[in-house]
Amino acid sequence: MTTRSELATLGHRIRHFRGRSALTLDALGEAVGVTGSQLSLIENGKREPKLSLLTSIAAALGVELAELLSTEPPSKRAALELELLEAQAGTLYSSLGLPAVKPGRGVSDELLESLVGLHRELQRRATEAVATPEEARRANTQLREHMRAQNNYLPEIEDIAEERVLAAGHSTGALTHRTVGIMAEQLGFALIYVNDLPSSARSITDLENGRIYLPPASIPGGHGLRSMALQAMAHRILGHTVPTSYAQFLKQRLEINYFAACCLMPQSRAVEFLTQAKKERNLAVEDFRDAFGVTHEAAGLRLTNLATSRLDMRLHFLRVTDDGTLQKGYENDGLPLPTDVTGSIEGQRVCRKWSARSAFGQQNRTTEQYQYTDTPAGTFWCSTQTGTTAAGEFSISVGVPFDDAKWFRGRETQRRATSRCPDESCCRRPSTELDEKWRARSWPSARLHTQVLAPLPSGRFPGVDDNEVYAFLDRHASGD
Structure with missing residues (x-):
């Protein structure tokens, strides 16, 4: 029609x-x-x-x-x-x-x-008005629910990434910067490391001159540059167009992150590694991390892609700040994640009894912490690793229901806690004794988080300053 x-x-x-x-x-x-x-x-x-x-x-x-x-x-x-x-x-x-205007001959070209x-x-x-905090949170929640229904697994991107990695001549070991550079060349791009990237952009692709601009290779944590470059390439490989909604923007971000993870930890070798570890009842995020030369968080997230679809296990993943705020979360094992009235989990506080928070109190943080936690939805085992960034401390937790703990290293732990959340008497509401003692005798000065008042960034790509980006491209294209 x-x-x-x-x-x-x-x-x-x-x-x-x-x-x-x-x-x-x-x-x-x-x-x-x-x-x-x-x-x-x-x-x-x-x-x-x-x-x-x-x-x-x-x-x-x-x-x-x-x-x-x-x-x-x-x-x-x-x-x-x-x-x-x-x-x-x-x-x-x-x-x-x-009323509608009929563009007849009486309407001049200028009008x-x-x-x-x-x-x-x-x-x-x-x-731009659509990108309100409420709309963004709603779109993010819908995307999370969609990925949960998919068991966080995107087979089409898995196949595309595997083909690209093999085409670049990589077959074993951690993906090197050189191999990432070859992948870029095969797409007609050169990787350029510069010191003056606009603060609002992680990378910039010059489609006219075939360049992908990245931060200096010598910056701390420079291994993350492989992921940045792969994400930039993914926009071209996956056929992305300029997003017309916040939902589309978030979906594209998810897809480029997924592609980068698939390249850094290709499905065939990752599944082989995890299957053998499961067979030996020695699954560990830290081993998976070290085998492919990625961060602990990247390894934990990659496990969420493969555990259900390829290892027949359901699980959960949490990234939590030291004040208990949930930054990222995924579950298909029934763990009762905290949500607001819209169903959003980001920005919510997780239970103080969970390992994701209690791990901050451990003296030895160089290795994973293990814990069983009894919840209203059942008992869960998890491993937690803490880390530090310029923004503060955070923890990465990966866990499974009690019956699947048998496949993981650390299942013998004697650490056990009981969580009654979302019942506020668990860890959010002070005891009656403390409440009566201090309610009328205290007045804390609350810290105002800037994101409470700030609108979501606008522009063709949310958060990116187009003026800075175009000035940057013009400057580098002219050779200055």
């Missing part, structure tokens, strides 16, 4: 060629055996003509049928008219209750350009 936009374009092309032939509607109608009024409906995009009639029209106008059926507007003026009609037919303009420009700006502002 022909779309409304396609019918409108066809109508404009017929009118264009009819005008070039100096034919009236009635004259062309007489030549093809229909009335002028019927042709008018076709030219206005209100009626879909049969192929036989289009063949006759093309012959009468002296053009090839393929040229008549082209989807390109016949002129700049026609393109503007079509864009205006399309914008006025949309829900955004309709919601304003304003038409102004009207189209206003509609473009209206759409841009509406798109």
Whole structure:
């Protein structure tokens, strides 16, 4: 079925060629055996003509049928008219209750350009307005639920990544910077390390000159540059377009992160490693991490991709700050993650009894901490590793239901805790004794988190300063 936009374009092309032939509607109608009024409906995009009639029209106008059926507007003026009609037919303009403007001959080219420009700006502002905190959290929650239903596994990206890694000549060991560079070259890009990347961008791809700009290779934690480069390449490999919504932006971020993880820990070798460890009842995130030269967090997240689909195990993953705030989370094993009224988990506080928080109190943090935790949803075993960044301390936890703990190193731990959360009496509500003692005798000065008041960043790519990015590209393209 022909779309409304396609019918409108066809109508404009017929009118264009009819005008070039100096034919009236009635004259062309007489030549093809229909009335002028019927042709008018076709030219206005209100009626879909049969192929036989289009063949006759093309012959009468002296053009090839393929040229008549082209989807390109016949002129700049026609393109503007079509864009205006399309914008006025949309829900955004309709919601304003304003009359539509018919772009007839009485509308000058300048006025038409102004009207189209206003509609473009209206759409841009509406798109930015969609990126409210509530909308972003809702989109993120929907994406998390979708991935949970998929067991956090995307087989198409797994296959694409494996092909790319093999094509670059890599088969064993950790993926090197050199191999990542080869992968970039195969796509027609060079990796360029610079000191002046805009603060709002992790990397920038110059599509015109075939360059991917990255931070200096000597920065602390430079191993993360492999992931940054792979993520930048993933946008091209996966065919991403400029996101038109926050949901699409988040989906693309998830996909490029997934692609990078698949390259750094290719499915075939990762599954082989994990299967052998499971067979030996010696699964450990730290071993998985060291075998592929990645971070503890990356190894834990990669395990969520493969554990259910390839090892027949359900599990959970948590990244938690030292104040108990959940930054990232995934579960398909029934662990009762804290949520707000929208179902979002990010920014919620996890139970103080969970290992994700109690691990901060351990003196020895160089190795994983193990713990069993009894919850209202059952008993879970988990391993937790703490770390530190410039923003503060954090913990990474990977866990499974009690019955699957038998496959992991650390299952013999005697550490056990009981959590009654979300019952507030578990760890959130002070005891009656303390409440009575201090409620009327204390007044803490709360720390205001800036993200509470700040709007979500706008722009073509949320959070990226287009002005800085374009100035950066212009500066480097000119060789300055």
